[in-house]
Amino acid sequence: MTAKARIDLDAFAHNVATLRDRVAPVDVMLAVKADAYGHGMARLGPMALASGATSLAVLEIPAALALREAGVEHRLFAWLHAPGTDFTSAVDHEIDLGVSSMDELERAGRAGSPARPAVVHLKIDTGLHRNGALPEQWPALVERARVLQSEGVVQIEGIWSHLADTSPHDDAVALGAFNDALAVAASLGVEPPVRHLAASSAGWREPGARFDMVRFGIAAYGISPFGDATGHDLGLRAVMSLHTTVLGASAPTGHHWIAAGFGDGVPAAAVGASVWLSGERASVERIEIDRTLVRSKLGVPGEPVVVFGEPGRGEPSAEEWAAWADTIGDEIVTGVPARVEREYVSGENR
Amino acid sequence: MSSPTELSGLRRTARLSSVTLAEALDELLSRHGEHAVVDLRADAYGHGAAEIEHRASAAGVSRFVRGPADDHPSDVGGEASAMLDAALIYGLDGERTPLLALEGEVIATKTVDEGTPVSYGYRYRTAQRSTLALVGLGYADGVPRAASSRATVRIGQHRGIVAGSIAMDQLVVDLGGHSVAPGDVAVLWDDAASLSEWSTASGLPLAALTTRLGTRVQRLWSES
Numbered sequence: 001m002t003a004k005a006r007i008d009l010d011a012f013a014h015n016v017a018t019l020r021d022r023v024a025p026v027d028v029m030l031a032v033k034a035d036a037y038g039h040g041m042a043r044l045g046p047m048a049l050a051s052g053a054t055s056l057a058v059l060e061i062p063a064a065l066a067l068r069e070a071g072v073e074h075r076l077f078a079w080l081h082a083p084g085t086d087f088t089s090a091v092d093h094e095i096d097l098g099v100s101s102m103d104e105l106e107r108a109g110r111a112g113s114p115a116r117p118a119v120v121h122l123k124i125d126t127g128l129h130r131n132g133a134l135p136e137q138w139p140a141l142v143e144r145a146r147v148l149q150s151e152g153v154v155q156i157e158g159i160w161s162h163l164a165d166t167s168p169h170d171d172a173v174a175l176g177a178f179n180d181a182l183a184v185a186a187s188l189g190v191e192p193p194v195r196h197l198a199a200s201s202a203g204w205r206e207p208g209a210r211f212d213m214v215r216f217g218i219a220a221y222g223i224s225p226f227g228d229a230t231g232h233d234l235g236l237r238a239v240m241s242l243h244t245t246v247l248g249a250s251a252p253t254g255h256h257w258i259a260a261g262f263g264d265g266v267p268a269a270a271v272g273a274s275v276w277l278s279g280e281r282a283s284v285e286r287i288e289i290d291r292t293l294v295r296s297k298l299g300v301p302g303e304p305v306v307v308f309g310e311p312g313r314g315e316p317s318a319e320e321w322a323a324w325a326d327t328i329g330d331e332i333v334t335g336v337p338a339r340v341e342r343e344y345v346s347g348e349n350r
Numbered sequence: 351m352s353s354p355t356e357l358s359g360l361r362r363t364a365r366l367s368s369v370t371l372a373e374a375l376d377e378l379l380s381r382h383g384e385h386a387v388v389d390l391r392a393d394a395y396g397h398g399a400a401e402i403e404h405r406a407s408a409a410g411v412s413r414f415v416r417g418p419a420d421d422h423p424s425d426v427g428g429e430a431s432a433m434l435d436a437a438l439i440y441g442l443d444g445e446r447t448p449l450l451a452l453e454g455e456v457i458a459t460k461t462v463d464e465g466t467p468v469s470y471g472y473r474y475r476t477a478q479r480s481t482l483a484l485v486g487l488g489y490a491d492g493v494p495r496a497a498s499s500r501a502t503v504r505i506g507q508h509r510g511i512v513a514g515s516i517a518m519d520q521l522v523v524d525l526g527g528h529s530v531a532p533g534d535v536a537v538l539w540d541d542a543a544s545l546s547e548w549s550t551a552s553g554l555p556l557a558a559l560t561t562r563l564g565t566r567v568q569r570l571w572s573e574s
């Protein structure tokens with residue numbers, strides 16, 4: 001067998017429902033960018049909406065259009081736009097647009113009409129320094145949006161930002177900056193219905209950052225946003241697991257090659273890693289492009305191996321692999337390339 | 351109503367050089383003749399196996415390694431030789447020009463004061479008043495997060511360090527006093543030195559860097 005990524009739909013539904021319950025009555029927008037963090041947006045997007053999320057965050061307009069084509073009718077939010085993007089198809093398909101600059105706002109206004117205004121969420125930069133208006137740019141952006149709204153070509157649906165997940169103190173400072181931006185907007189007569197700031201980290205731990213909606217991403221995939229608690233500790237379940245088998249190729253005594261390597265998403269730089277083989281951990285000694293050498297006295301050719309999966313079953317978690325590779329679980333799951341088949345399981349088939 | 355499929359989104363490009371490949375294939379064939387093997391595992395190390403096979407076949411190569419791992423050692427005379435040839439074909443030996451150059455696009459720029467924190471965890475602060483360029487490539491595209499605050503990116507004439515954590519879809523480049531504009535091309539690597547820099551910065555072998563590139567990165571061949 002070649003490597004396969006198994007996606008546990010029941011675990012995903014459980015996680016989304018857990019997040020919804022945690023922040024209710026605040027709405028959950030589920031982040032399905034980067035092909036649902038590598039899990040497959042086409043399957044998990046609709047599933048998130050059926051499990052308690054009320055909208056989806058997709059990063060780019062083309063991904064939102066793909067969901068619309070697939071029949072998704074809920075709110076879809078796209079916020080990273082190529083320079084000069086024509087927003088006409090986004091407006092035609094009722095995609096909510098994150099707007100970070102005057103230039104984007106003007107283009108949204110040109111794409112909108114009184115019959116169908118461009119639906120925008122204005123972004124304030126609260127410290128991350130990626131996109132979003134700087135505080136000194138904010139009043140002009142809000143004022144221009146208000147004018148375009150009065151002309152009917154723009155509908156200001158939201159004000160939003162994104163946190164740096166640095167420390168409770170830094171998040172509190174950013175929260176203050178967000179509240180300042182809301183106050184500036186209100187003083188200009190702009191008080192949109194959907195204020196949103198928090199993602200998984202602050203959405204889970206900081207009720208004061210939830211406002212009208214939380215954009216949860218990584219937690220829904222069963223991976224903790226925190227350094228001091230695992231997804232398992234939070235009551236979340238691993239959604240992706242990476243499976244393969246023991247190869248017949250000759251290996252040094254007490255070792256086996258397994259059929260998955262860095263070309264299949266095994267993190268090449270991991271140190272001290274292990275996989276799950278014959279009901280125990282087998283330590284990883286060498287990672288090549290399509291195979292990995294593990295130390296194991298047990299194990300026979302063809303036997304199944306779990307590279308990472310559900311820690312509740314003893315398998316190494318994506319979070320453990322993240323620690324071994326000195327990164328975060330997000331990079332472990334998105335690092336499983338698309339050419340590795342995704343197998344969706346639920347109910348009896350799990 | 352416009353068609354949903356006409357929008358291409360952000361430009362993320364793996365630029366492949368047909369001239370570089372042709373030269374490498376010549377060298378491979380002159381070394382090994384009819385025994386020449388091209389290693390196509392992991393989608394040809396992320397380069398796109400169908401196109402590499404097509405071009406190599408046209409040049410006269412008739413043997414290919416595709417995996418799974420069980421069948422590679424015996425039929426090509428050991429994995430080491432296949433690996434060596436992969437390094438030659440894809441320019442992954444640290445000395446040749448890599449077959450694949452990785453480019454992103456500047457989405458936005460921002461001028462900030464000295465000491466400004468950037469990206470998750472605020473693990474980076476600007477050393478001076480700086481231009482920050484937001485580039486639409488992240489670890490979901492295969493840009494290794496371990497290179498955060500270490501590797502550099504070239505935008506126009508200027509090279510700047512990756513400022514703070516590389517995120518799933520984005521990274522920020524600190525260009526100091528230089529200015530760049532949205533739409534400018536951001537080159538992560540395009541020669542042996544820049545590819546090696548990304549390898550050192552991330553702790554990943556050269557082959558892992560290309561093999562990890564995701565599907566949002568469009569493989570584009572330039573013929574000249």
Ligand SMILES: Cc1ncc(COP(=O)(O)O)c(C=O)c1O
Pocket residue numbers: 031057162198199200201215216217218219225518
């Ligand atoms: C704007 C925005 N919202 C929400 C999320 C989800 O974040 P997380 O995965 O930490 O929950 C992201 C992901 O980076 C994001 O960029």
